[in-house]
Amino acid sequence: MIPTDIMAEQLKLLGDKTRLNIINILFHQEACVCHLVEILKMTQPNISQHMRKLKDGGLVQEQRRGQWIFYSLDMNDKPYIREILMHLPELSEESRSVLNEIPCKPKEDCI
Amino acid sequence: MIPTDIMAEQLKLLGDKTRLNIINILFHQEACVCHLVEILKMTQPNISQHMRKLKDGGLVQEQRRGQWIFYSLDMNDKPYIREILMHLPELSEESRSVLNEIPCKPKEDCI
DNA sequence: TGATTATATAAGTGAATGCTTATATAATGA
DNA sequence: TCATTATATAAGCATTCACTTATATAATCA
Numbered sequence: 560m561i562p563t564d565i566m567a568e569q570l571k572l573l574g575d576k577t578r579l580n581i582i583n584i585l586f587h588q589e590a591c592v593c594h595l596v597e598i599l600k601m602t603q604p605n606i607s608q609h610m611r612k613l614k615d616g617g618l619v620q621e622q623r624r625g626q627w628i629f630y631s632l633d634m635n636d637k638p639y640i641r642e643i644l645m646h647l648p649e650l651s652e653e654s655r656s657v658l659n660e661i662p663c664k665p666k667e668d669c670i
Numbered sequence: 671m672i673p674t675d676i677m678a679e680q681l682k683l684l685g686d687k688t689r690l691n692i693i694n695i696l697f698h699q700e701a702c703v704c705h706l707v708e709i710l711k712m713t714q715p716n717i718s719q720h721m722r723k724l725k726d727g728g729l730v731q732e733q734r735r736g737q738w739i740f741y742s743l744d745m746n747d748k749p750y751i752r753e754i755l756m757h758l759p760e761l762s763e764e765s766r767s768v769l770n771e772i773p774c775k776p777k778e779d780c781i
Numbered sequence: 782t783g784a785t786t787a788t789a790t791a792a793g794t795g796a797a798t799g800c801t802t803a804t805a806t807a808a809t810g811a
Numbered sequence: 812t813c814a815t816t817a818t819a820t821a822a823g824c825a826t827t828c829a830c831t832t833a834t835a836t837a838a839t840c841a
Contacts, residue, residue, distance in 0.1 A: 560757060560758075560759060561757045561758065562759065563687060563690055563691055563694065563758055563759060564687045566690060566754070566757065566758060567684070567685055567686055567687040567689075567690045568685070569685075570681050570682075570684045570685035570690065570754070571681075571682070571685030571686070572685070573678070573681045573685070574678055574679070574680075574681035574682030574683070574684070574685040575678055575682070575828090575829080576674060576675045576678040577829080578678075579674050579677060579678045579681065580674055583674060591787080591788090592787070592788060592789095593786095593787065593788090601830090602830080602831070602832090603787080603788070603789090604788090604789075604790080604791095604830085604831080604832085604833095605829075605830060605831080606788095607788060607789055607790080608789085608790085608829080608830085609829090610788095610789095611789080611790090623788095623837095623838090625787095625838070625839075626786060626787050626788085626837080626838050626839060627787065627788085627838095628787080628788065628789095638753070639750070639753045639754045639756075639757060642749070642750045642753040642754075643677070643681070643750045643753075645750075646671060646672045646677065646750060647671075647672065647674055647677060648671060648673065648674065662787090686798090686799080688799085702817080702818090703817070703818060703819095704816095704817065704818090712800090713800080713801075713802090714817080714818070714819090715800085715801080715802085715803095715818090715819075715820080715821095716799075716800060716801080717818095718818060718819055718820080719799080719800085719819085719820085720799090721818095721819095722819080722820090734807095734808090734818095736808070736809075736817095737807080737808050737809065737816060737817050737818085738808095738817065738818085739817080739818065739819095773817090
């Protein structure tokens with residue numbers, strides 16, 4: 560059970576096109592800021608600021624690996640998010656290739 | 671399948687405490703503006719403007735019955751909303767009694 | 782150490798948002 | 812028809828928000 564105002568804050572985070580796109584990407588696979596900059600064609604500070612909001616809202620986790628900071632989705636206590644993501648479009652082939660090519664395949668020890 | 675920007679707009683509508691409260695009430699039972707004013711203790715124009723946004727976003731339907739306009743939830747093509755509402759608190763006893771006492775029990779022919 | 786790369790933060794700006802008060806529209810009932 | 816009740820709309824206002832540019836922090840590598 561989630562208090563209404565807390566739920567509203569979480570939904571507000573999802574109620575932005577850019578952030579919802581980010582969440583959709585992270586649903587597929589973890590990503591660093593440079594991935595998201597490349598895929599979404601937005602400036603780095605803009606993405607960073609969105610990630611901070613998502614992190615503060617408990618929707619994503621961060622993990623530094625070398626120079627890069629990888630973000631991953633944290634849906635453990637928010638099963639409704641999965642339901643939302645099920646209705647979103649698949650990632651494009653281009654997005655997928657960006658995720659796999661730069662800076663390296665996540666979770667492989669290339670750093 | 672829902673385009674990301676459309677989904678973001680729908681979630682933005684839910685990402686407001688007052689509107690999420692309204693949706694939660696309508697999940698329980700249809701209501702007119704005066705119900706919502708009484709339950710949420712907000713001004714009538716404020717509620718009316720929220721209802722307009724919800725209607726424009728396709729989340730609620732309106733039906734005039736005499737002086738009153740009753741709003742009901744329209745979730746047919748949005749199953750994810752149900753999933754969200756499942757996590758929200760139940761209506762208070764007070765809210766339920768307001769819904770049943772003024773202006774009359776909905777769907778009974780008291781008008 | 783110094784240069785480069787990745788990310789975060791700060792400050793500024795224009796647009797969107799939620800609310801208020803005032804007024805308009807519409808239905809009811811004496 | 813006129814007063815009352817219910818709802819919608821309009822205008823104004825303070826706040827929030829997403830974005831930009833500039834700068835700071837941090838890790839890597841020559």
